[in-house]
Amino acid sequence: MDPLSVLREYTMRGELESIRQVGDEFHFGDECRFPCNMDTAYRSKQGSLYTLDSLVFFVKNTHMKHTDYMQQARALKLQTVTFIDRKALLDYLEGRVQNTDAIELLAPTAVASVALPPHLHHLDAPSEDDVEEYRPDDPSFIPSKRGRLDDGIVDLGGSIAGISEYEPMEMDASHMISFIKERERPIRDRNTILLCHNKDFHEILTMLTKRDEEKRKAEDLKEAENRHQSNGRYGSVDDKRFWKGDTEPKDTFGLKGKPDLSRSSHAHHPISQSLPISSTPRSGALGDTGQKGAKIEGIPIILVPNAAQTLLNMYNAKEFLQDGVYVMPDVKNKKPEVLYFYRKMGREKPVKYEVRDKTTALSPKDWDRVLAAFVLGKEWQFKDWPFKDHAETFNRIMGIYLRFEDDSIDQAKTVKQWNVKIISLSKHKRHQDRTAVLQFWDALELFVHGRRLNIVF
Known part of the structure; x- marks a missing residue:
């Protein structure tokens, strides 16, 4: 039963x-x-x-x-x-x-x-032997004290x-x-x-993430060395074009030592036309994103929407970003002004992070520490932000749009026009939350490395 x-x-x-x-x-x-x-x-x-x-x-x-x-x-x-x-x-x-x-x-x-029934309380439950010996077609059958009941087995x-x-x-x-x-x-x-059950694949995910990180760092280092050698050998584009040819200057005269009038427009030696060769990169040679700025002091900041009807806010950001588990926000609890958590995924030593949802109290130095922001797709979220448009905003800060995989795609039409990363969550499969969090951290690493931000993240 x-x-x-x-x-x-x-x-x-x-x-x-x-x-x-x-x-x-x-x-x-x-x-x-x-x-x-x-x-x-x-x-x-x-x-x-x-x-x-x-x-x-x-x-x-x-x-x-x-x-x-x-x-x-x-x-x-x-x-x-x-x-x-x-x-x-x-x-x-x-x-x-x-x-x-x-x-x-x-x-x-x-x-x-x-x-x-009350009149059968003195009887015990029938055993298997009693059931087998029961013969309904035999009227002379007399059950034992462990025998049949009037209402059936x-x-x-x-x-x-x-x-x-x-x-x-x-x-x-x-x-x-x-x-x-x-x-x-x-x-x-x-x-x-x-x-x-009772299995945790966190070590495998950490090992794979660490291997990808080391591979990415090696590629970035190799690219930086090639760029340094390239800018150290060629002072300008003309120098580079010259050194790609013969190492000796070509003869600009005719066979009998007379000037070749057909090459009068190139009478000057290419070396005299080029700038001096510099052994170090010149200012601006790497572009704005290639210059390594001053070290940013302080704890990295992640912004979340200041709203109750959103998937991620100050009520559940710590459980999601630190522990890799998504829980529904409980708005009945008291909301903290500033939330701190430690990133452990992909890090040998935990890194402290700061989560905020109000930007009015951020100073210019605080905005330098803002690395990522979870967006709603609403314009009012960017009211007090010190950027002129969405292009500048998401060039300075990595944008993330969190959604349930079963939600309508129409809700993300506005967000698709911005330079943000869309991460989908399952409504019921909580074992997939850690994968979504790892997507966020991987995207943040690419963002920080791509902009050469000098900050411990």
Whole structure:
């Protein structure tokens, strides 16, 4: 007997008041009872099975706000139903859906107790031997004290669901297979197979990220050396064109030592036309993005939107950027003015970061420390920013637009016109959050290296 099916039946009939707790057991009317901490067949998207006491408390308190429900459940030390499981679980228990992938067929770990009629309380449950020796066609059969009941064989959790009275199981193989298939439930699907409980692939991700970083640094160093050699050998484009030819100047005279009038326009030696060769790069030879500026002192800053209806704000930025886990923002908590966290992904030593959502208090030196900004796609977010347009803004600061992968693409039309990186999150697959955070850190490294920013990030 499945406690989840019994709870669903009582919920659909509106008889939740008949479920009462007696000691360590839940009594479902006078029909059956189960241990309170018994695992049910409903698996959370986070991987764990919900216990019976957690589901009973949840279904009896669906009228409460989710935050109030979680506070009371934690106070009672019960397992809480997550927000992402709430709707699907309630639809199943109230009968709006017949089945769901979250249900797994489990081997019976506990035996449900079945209430016997009052006149049979002195009898014990029948054993397998008693059931086998029962002969309904024999009127002279006298049951032992562990024998049959007037209402049929009692279901103790090991019998076949749907058979309330004794029936001879005489059927051919095809009927038996059909009978079994009708009662099959999926134990695993493609999502649960990919879940690795108590496994952490953070070390592998760190190793791959570190290898890519070392490869990128080596390429940048090689490119810088080639640029230095190129600018040290050729003082200008004319010098470079000259040195690519013969190392000796060409003879500008005719065969008999007379000036060649056909080359009168090139009578001057190429060396006299070129600028002096410089052994060091000249000012501005690398362009604005190639000059290495002065070291930026202070903690790097990341800006988030100052809004409650957004995926990332001051309420959940630390969990996402530091721990790689996305949680829904709880706006009931007090919002901090400044938030600090430590970046550990891809770093041997943690690097401290600062998160802000108000830009009015930022000084020009503070704006030098701003490396990235999560954008909403609304113009009011850039009201007090010291840049003339979006092109200058996202040339100085890396822009990120965070969205759910199932959201309409129309919401990102405005953002696609800007130079920002779009990162998609899954609404339900929380194990994919770390991948999204790694995309953000990889993009930030490319941004900082590309602009030669002298800051510890």
